[in-house]
Amino acid sequence: MSPPAAEMARGRPRLAERYRAFLPITDATPLLSLGEGFTPLVRLGRIGGDLGLAHLSAKVEGQNPTGSFKDRGMVVAVSKALEAGARALICASTGNTSASAAAYGAAAGLEVVVVLPRGQIAAGKLLQAQVTGARVVAVEGNFDQALRIVRELAESTSHPITLVNSVNPFRLDGQKTAAFEICDDLGRAPDVLAIPVGNAGNISAYWAGFRDYRAAGLSAGLPRMFGFQAAGAAPIVLGHRVEAPETIASAIRIGDPASWTKAAAARDESGGLIEAVTDDEILAAWRDLARLEGIFCEPSSAASLAGIRRLAAEGRVDRDATIVCVLTGSGLKDPKTAQENVSGLLVADPTAAAVTEILGW
């Protein structure tokens, strides 16, 4: 017999309801949902085995509705924007924030404007914003310049517009939920949380989330926060702004992170580190996640595993530690990088014999 309709409709709770006690949600907040959050923690058995790490897993954030972790923060930021009477959203982006803003803006019936560095956005992300109806302005500049423009616009225009980059505190509030989920899945906080760092909001949000959860008595311990920037875009590692950041990991091609101070505090307070990984290390980790674990993430996401691999090779991680690598976005967003890094098709005549021959069986 099928379950009663009410039960079916109830389904799983919405993310903002599940963690409402930790979010700025009130009875006056119109709650949106595209089904964000509740992403899986997947054991990296083969890669962990190769590295001699017994408890290595990945938080697969590409399984969010628009294919990245941004949806956790965006659902809260857009709900709060609606509550405040906003009629439009604006953001700068390396691609994922804009895809998320465009989707939640569409669902909320808001005008969405995204300002992007021209020619630097992965094809899938750009299309996500366009298909969901955002107006896309491409500027001849980098992400840092685009962010400066939207901050200035949000302050100066009389248009009823809300800035939804992670300088909007509701974004970081929502992104804390990933830390809560990890603690719920593990039954405690991990020993190490490894994460890519771009504009530095996510590492800051995770750290706040782990602290909030422990303070509420819902988890034991706190992780060491290990952040990884791409070597050509590593301002926090270098200790100074990078004027022309360059890396294959376009999502984290950022030279002047907005949450720099918060990220440095997360590193220091947790006894963690923020280091750089090369594009080659990122691509090797990205390829192995797909080939050894079946997880197709976007290249930037693989910076977390690239960093852990480097540290493991240098004997700088405890083999028995519980380590979670955050894989921030889906590989489907960036088909060009994928295409450039896979071997070609095997082409055969349409017969079993021809296919057998080309396979060398």
Ligand code: F0G
């Ligand atoms: N991974 C992916 C896939 C991202 O899209 C981003 C940031 C990060 C990691 C870094 O997170 O900025 O919080 O340190 N993307 C932003 C954007 C900048 O515009 O989509 P962060």
